[in-house]
Amino acid sequence: MNPFPIDQISLADPADAKPLACLIAEAFHPIAPSKWLIPDDEARRELFPGYFRMYVEDAFSHGLVYTTEDLSAVALWLEKPGTPHISDGWYGEMLEELTGVYAPRFRVFDRELDAHHPTGVAHHHLAILAVHPKHQRCGMGTALLERHHQQLDKAETPAYLEASDAETRELYLRHGYADLGTGPIILPEGPRMYPMVRRPVARVQ
Secondary structure: OOOOHHHHHEEEOOOHHHHHHHHHHHHHOOOOOHHHHHHOOHHHHHHHHHHHHHHHHHHHHEEEEEEEEOOOEEEEEEEOOOOOHOOOHHHHHHHHHHHHHHHHHHHHHHHHHHHHOOOOOOOOEEEEEEEEEHOOEEEOOHHHHHHHHHHHHHOOOOOEEOOOOHHHHHHHHHEEEEEOOOEHHHHHHOOOOEEEEEEOOOOOO
């Protein structure tokens, strides 16, 4: 399989926030943390686009959003040293409005992720990387990672993420990430997620 060309990855246009949110909702619909957040399949399909649009718009304001020309894959990077901007005061009200009766699960989810998030060290947070199911395993995710890793290496900046499951953790291990060292994120009576960090790599000039 030929690698997906990195020059086909570019910064997204804020006008594309809605379709990118729908892409994330579709890609994340079947994964275990999503099913834990909203166990009902139909409710998850209904509520996820609005929930993820909040994340996309936050990334446009406080980070970088990369995508492909056809909007079939997206990466949301937040440029910040600590707690996500999305957990500012307005977030709680929006969360209640967007997730309804499932809001308590989302609050637990956020609390568990925040407990593992590194603080005190400047880094970029890969909040979301999603590829449409029809385009997965075609190299788009790798290209999205490499596009921003190049910038992080130049700036000597580490990266942080939460892998959604053991298989995804293995993928990120192959891309230079390592376990953070705090142990997995364990959702109550639910799946495990894996906090991971990538140190910048010196590149040959």
